[in-house]
Amino acid sequence: MPETVFFDLSPERAADPREVDRAVAAKLGRRIDAGRYRVVRRSIDARMARIRVRLGIQVYADGETVASDRPVFGYRDIGNATPVIVVGAGPAGIFAALRLLELGLKPVVIERGKEVKPRRKDVAALNRRGILNCESNYAFGEGGAGTFSDGKLYTRSKKRGDHGRVLHRFHQHGADKQILLDAHPHIGSNRLPQIVSAMHATIVSHGGEIHFSRKVTRLKIVDCRAVGVVLDDGRQVDGAAVILATGHSAGDVYRMLADQGIAIEAKPFAMGVRVEHPQKLIDRIQYHGRERGPFLPPASYSLVRQIDGRGVYSFCMCPGGIVVPAATQQQSVVVNGMSFAKRNSGYANAGIVVETRLEDIPDMRNTVSLGGLDYQRTLERIAFEHTGGQMVAPAQRLVDFVVNRASSSLPACSHPPGVVASPLHQWLPEPIRLRLQAGFKAFGSSMKGFFTNDAVVVGVESRTSSPVRIPRDPQTLQHGSVTGLFPCGEGAGYAGGIVSCAVDGERVAVAVAGFLQD
Known part of the structure; x- marks a missing residue:
């Protein structure tokens, strides 16, 4: 197994690969070839006047190679596989869809907003002329609120799932490799749209579906089981389960659930x-x-x-x-x-x-x-x-x-x-x-x-977090009274930020697969 060592350098030295080589040799007491180690962690310590960059280095022994710990994402071409409805194309919904592909299920993603490219025009109109499209803006559209954000990829909650998988999945779709190293990685709103589009391409190329400018107005429930959704044009979309990943700004979804007698609770x-x-x-x-x-x-x-x-x-x-x-x-x-x-x-x-x-x-x-939402x-x-x-x-x-x-x-x-x-x-x-x-x-x-x-x-x-939680069983991740309904992500009250939403999306996808196998 490779050895991991940590040491501090000045910002100037940490930016110079030759200085890093020298520091590794000094730390180990021997000269080591650059191909025999790799940087796995980088953070800045500015607590004292003498600012330092802390590096984590993984060093490989004789005969070992610098092996990648990158996970392998086995997306399947799902053909006529069982469809699962995913409501919302934010981080929770997109990562749920990608994980469903790996599990051999067909994601059918329904998003009220637009694809990234036309959405960018609506955001530009809002910025420059103050024209708000209520269905395509900074909150609604492909990638959700995360698309036009700082793109922060760190989370304080690391016990709910493998956040490393999330970072690697972002890297696989075009994010800079530095996100795998930095203690506080971010992507940036100018790069996120291309990454979101690449994820879209992965979903569609393997047989999944994504439908834009389609708003869910009602859940289709038969014998207390979610079997699909009803859209704003009256059409019904059927599925073996429904993942509800609509984000915390979709207040009309909370009201829809309340109108259908589906339990929600203030938080x-x-x-x-x-x-x-x-x-x-x-x-x-x-x-x-x-x-x-x-x-x-x-x-x-x-x-x-x-x-x-x-x-x-x-x-x-x-x-x-x-x-x-x-x-x-x-x-x-x-x-x-x-x-x-x-x-x-x-x-x-x-x-x-x-x-x-x-x-x-x-x-x-x-x-x-709904009192918090009204407030x-x-x-x-x-x-x-x-x-x-x-x-x-x-x-x-x-x-x-x-x-x-x-x-x-x-x-x-x-x-x-x-x-x-x-x-x-x-x-x-x-x-x-x-x-x-x-x-x-x-x-x-x-x-x-x-x-x-x-x-x-x-x-x-006012939109830092959801004022409503959609209750779910902690083991099955299903709603307590509606079988096959899987509340997910920040809008359901179980995550906050891009990474934790993505982790929750993957967890829920696995729970859906387990439910359908029973």
């Missing part, structure tokens, strides 16, 4: 704002006043505090990114973040959100299970009203927001449709506002320079 979620700083400022803070230079990436941060019994934390931090309009309904404003592969926008943004529980919601309208949508409409009825986003300087002072002007902001000065401190719900204000002060204490009026707070960040 805690998070809402807040997105804050944007100049990237050079974040670099100076995180790299201890040092110029970043060519050997270090744009600096990021991860922040969390407990404020008055609730977590206040950073979410989806995008170094070198931009703030994007992520609404899916007219007369609403939602913001999110994304970045390109080079992360070179000149701005750093992150969601700063507050844990929200049912007892924090003042008016639980409709049913309790989300109400806040998004309020944000829209404070823009003067435009697709721009309401914004306020950071210090002004914390001290309850209206901003007479705003710094430059990356949000493509633009921003308009708005007193967020006056209209954000008090449980969110007060905790955000205290959280920003605390973050400023731990990151000197973070708390500044050169930063802008943009509202609202």
Whole structure:
């Protein structure tokens, strides 16, 4: 078995293969040929003023070769195999479909949005002209919300499945091999569309189906078993099972389930704002006043505090990114973040959100299970009203927001449709506002320079997680009262982010295969 060793180098030395060779020899006490080892891990330690790159090196003994641990994905040409309906073509749905192919089942993917190429035109129209297509936008369409995002490929939850398989599957479809090494890998929104298209090609070339611009309006249930779906044009699509992987922005799916008497339940979620700083400022803070230079990436941060019994934390931090309009309904404003592969926008943004529980919601309208969803949508409409009825986003300087002072002007902001000065401190719900204000002060204490009026707070960040969970059995992964219905991914309340959604998609595909074999 190969030996794995770890050591630290300066960023400059870590970027030079000859220096890495010398460091490996010094670590092992002997000279070793470059073909006899490989880098398997790379991370940056910027906790001290002396910034280091930590490398993990796998070294092979005499007679051994640098063997690949890449998994083999055995996609089958499934022909007339049993069809399984997959509702949603986000990370959970796509990875479920790919895994179904390996298991000899036919994925029939139904996506309300468009393919990547026409979807890009709709996103461009939203960015440049403020024209929102409610079915094709940053949330809906091929690849889901992950397609036009930073493309972060790391997760804190590594016990639910093999996240390494997910990274290798991305690499197989065109992602840079660096994602297999970096401690915090990302792809970038400029590269993700091509990768998503390559996955599409794999599914279709092996006999799977993907149908775009088709919305599911009802589940077809016979004798308490899901046997297909009904589309918005009235057509029925039959399958041996249904994987529901619709994402957390598909609020109409939750209402569809409730209307059909299928159990759903409210769960805690998070809402807040997105804050944007100049990237050079974040670099100076995180790299201890040092110029970043060519050997270090744009600096990021991860922040969390407990404020008055609730977590206040950073979410989806995008170094070198931009703030994007992520609404899916007219007369609403939602913001999110994304970045390109080079992360070179000149701005750093992150969601700063507050844990929200049912007892924090003042008016639980409709049913309790949909109360959180209603709360989300109400806040998004309020944000829209404070823009003067435009697709721009309401914004306020950071210090002004914390001290309850209206901003007479705003710094430059990356949000493509633009921003308009708005007193967020006056209209954000008090449980969110007060905790955000205290959280920003605390973050400023731990990151000197973070708390500044050169930063802008943009509202609202309301889609960090699903406010609803679709219950499923922890062993079979099926809905508790509907056989053959497999809730999946972030929209069902079981994942968060690209990798964990993909892992959940693969798990559910395996569970479907087991169910159909019984």
